[in-house]
Amino acid sequence: EVQLVESGGGLVKPGGSLRLSCAASGFSFSNAWMNWVRQGPGTGLEWLGRIKTNLEGGTTDYAAPVKGRFTISRDDSRDTLYLEMNSLRTEDTGVYYCSLDWGSGWLWGQGTLVTVSS
């Protein structure tokens, strides 16, 4: 069974940094394209970025609002996906999900809450 478990969320001040993790199991993580998606309070889903497999160079792509501030990486030896977030703003507040591109839609973790507030 595919499992994605996010962790690392919490309260951070504007301008601060945070690193989220997503532990994966139940599938071949090294062969998977992985994504981060967030959901603001009472709002919809927003794609943040994607990382391809290391065999494909671990290429990353980012949405405009987070490009240059957020970095996605992966550690295939630990089956773990990361999201490094810097220069955080109040509008970055929300639940952050990691998602697996299953080729037949995406599978989702339960999310981790990030609150950016002074």
Next chain:
Amino acid sequence: QSVLTQPPSVSGAPGQRVTISCTGSSSNIGADYDVHWYQQLPGAAPKRLIFRNTNRPSGVPDRFSGSKSGTSASLTITGLQAEDEADYYCQSYDSSLSGWVFGGGTKVTVL
């Protein structure tokens, strides 16, 4: 404002049919990129409902169906049930943005 446009809400009585539209453009749905649909129950993570326009994962009831035409896609619930009260999101790829885009979400209310 979302790249894919969905109605904010739809409602229906138990047993009725409701349809949720997802309108895109020539750089996403109209460029023949697939559309996926997700259901998000209150307080839960999104769950895939329809993939590649018309396909249901195993375990999803057959009262859920999807279609796609031109720059739009639709999700239809035939025989609405109380447990279908949730938010529904469409998703596609956008070549102009070089990334994935979601609709703004549609809240389904069972009267």
